[in-house]
Amino acid sequence: MESGDLRIFQAVAREGSITKAAQMLNYVQSNVTTRIQYLEAQLKTPLFRRSNRGMTLTPAGENLLGYADKILTLMDEAVKSTQYSDHAAGPLRIGSIETTAAIHLTPLLAEYQSRYPDVNLSLITGVTHALLQKVLDYELDGAFVYGPIDYPDIEHVAAFEEELVLISEPGKSDMHELLSKPMLFFDVGCTHRAKAESLLRGTGLTTYQIMEFGTLAVILDGVSAGLGVSMLPRSSIAKAEEKGIIASHRLPEEYRDLQVWFVHRHDSIYSSALTRLIQLVEAKQ
DNA sequence: CCCGTTCTAGCTGTCACCCT
DNA sequence: AGGGTGACAGCTAGAACGGG
Numbered sequence: 511m512e513s514g515d516l517r518i519f520q521a522v523a524r525e526g527s528i529t530k531a532a533q534m535l536n537y538v539q540s541n542v543t544t545r546i547q548y549l550e551a552q553l554k555t556p557l558f559r560r561s562n563r564g565m566t567l568t569p570a571g572e573n574l575l576g577y578a579d580k581i582l583t584l585m586d587e588a589v590k591s592t593q594y595s596d597h598a599a600g601p602l603r604i605g606s607i608e609t610t611a612a613i614h615l616t617p618l619l620a621e622y623q624s625r626y627p628d629v630n631l632s633l634i635t636g637v638t639h640a641l642l643q644k645v646l647d648y649e650l651d652g653a654f655v656y657g658p659i660d661y662p663d664i665e666h667v668a669a670f671e672e673e674l675v676l677i678s679e680p681g682k683s684d685m686h687e688l689l690s691k692p693m694l695f696f697d698v699g700c701t702h703r704a705k706a707e708s709l710l711r712g713t714g715l716t717t718y719q720i721m722e723f724g725t726l727a728v729i730l731d732g733v734s735a736g737l738g739v740s741m742l743p744r745s746s747i748a749k750a751e752e753k754g755i756i757a758s759h760r761l762p763e764e765y766r767d768l769q770v771w772f773v774h775r776h777d778s779i780y781s782s783a784l785t786r787l788i789q790l791v792e793a794k795q
Numbered sequence: 796c797c798c799g800t801t802c803t804a805g806c807t808g809t810c811a812c813c814c815t
Numbered sequence: 816a817g818g819g820t821g822a823c824a825g826c827t828a829g830a831a832c833g834g835g
Contacts, residue, residue, distance in 0.1 A: 514825095529799060541826055543801060565800090 516578040518545045519557065523567055523575045583648035599628035602783040605641040605653035606633060608696070608726050609746035610770050614670045615654060622790055629783040637696050645773055651784050657771035665776040669791050672743035672768035674702060675758040677751075679736040685713075685759065692719040692738030694729045702741045702768075709741075709765050730756060743768055 521531035522542065532539040550557050557571035567575060606615050615633075623631060634641075634650070641653040646663060654669055678688050689710055695703045703720070710718050721738060723729045726746060733740050734755040741761070750756045760766070772791045774784065 527799075539800080544825085547801090 515545055515549050516582055518542055519549055519571075520575065520578045520582060522546060522558065522565055523571065523578075526565055528565060579648055598626040598782040598786045600783055601630045601632070602787065603650045604631065604633050604787070605644055605650045605655075606635055607638060607641065607655055607770070608635040609743050610654050610670060610672075613743075613745040613748075614770070618790065618794065622787060625790075626783065626786055629786075642773065645775055648775070652772055652774035652787070654770055654772050657769040657773075659771065659773060663775055664773050666771040666773045667788055667791050668769060668795060669772045670770040672745060672770060673766055674705060674741055674761060674768045675744045675747065675766075676739055676741055676761055677730075677733050677747050677756045677758050678739045679734055680754060680757045682757065683759065688739050688759065689713055689715055689718075692721050694721050694723055694732045694738045694740040696723065696729070705765050706741045709761065712762075 518531065522528055525531045528542045528546065529539050532542040546558065553570070553574075555570045556568050557574060558565040559568055604619075619631065619633065623629070634644075636644075638655040638659075641650065641655050642659065642661070642664070644650040645653050646661070657666060657668070659666065676685075676688060678691070682688055693703075693706055693710075695706070707718075719738075721732070723732060726742070729740050729742070730747065730750045732738060734750070744758065747756060747758060751758050772788065774788075
């Protein structure tokens with residue numbers, strides 16, 4: 511089994527099609543078919559279920575894909591570690607929670623990109639648990655997420671500190687009345703949600719309604735329209751508050767602090783691009 | 796018919812081996 | 816050391832086949 515076979519296997523698994531994988535890899539389709547058959551013969555087990563609509567992984571294929579991802583990532587990192595030994599260059603895949611991406615991260619990344627223009631930076635946004643999973647799966651080099659996090663494979667650098675506030679439609683201030691309204695959050699993995707539930711229990715509210723939304727903008731619109739309240743970092747709602755479409759309310763001290771960490775796998779071979787980003791985050795502390 | 800896989804023949808580059 | 820030769824891996828092109 512060679513790395514080339516694993517790359518082809520990974521491409522077919524990802525695309526779910528030999529034809530699409532061949533196009534992606536700039537091979538002819540029959541070559542991809544042959545390499546997959548060769549791999550299956552070598553391993554003495556089918557890796558895919560074939561249908562006229564594409565290819566789906568067998569349990570053995572699922573298992574191999576996990577190893578292929580790790581092996582190929584390590585190989586890429588090994589190449590990076592030699593090619594970009596001192597000069598920060600090459601790809602750097604970063605994730606960030608949406609509330610942090612807009613306010614804190616944009617200036618940081620702008621400074622990073624101006625210092626290291628040869629780094630091909632890509633950024634995706636998501637919620638903490640989803641970003642963490644992508645880091646664990648080697649799909650991201652690192653991510654800005656809410657801490658604290660306790661994973662054996664993850665290392666972190668404290669990046670930013672936020673103040674969590676309760677937001678509501680303007681003109682409302684009675685905390686008990688506000689907390690009895692529905693809470694608008696990102697999805698299940700949203701870190702603020704656990705704090706909110708703790709706060710609600712602390713104020714004696716045992717029943718509460720949670721609504722899930724996909725983006726910050728929709729949550730702000732919902733709160734502004736009086737649909738409910740939410741808990742978000744102050745920095746992420748500052749502009750909306752300035753416009754007067756929402757009002758913010760300070761939370762009790764034990765619920766206020768919010769830490770943003772930059773996390774990465776501890777077994778990553780640090781590329782120069784990743785090292786420079788970690789250094790920049792540390793310098794901002 | 797379309798879209799996907801599979802099969803086959805043939806081409807090309809690489810490598811080991813042998814000869815001069 | 817340098818060149819010729821054969822085996823082999825990897826690839827392409829084209830045709831056949833199959834299911835919705």
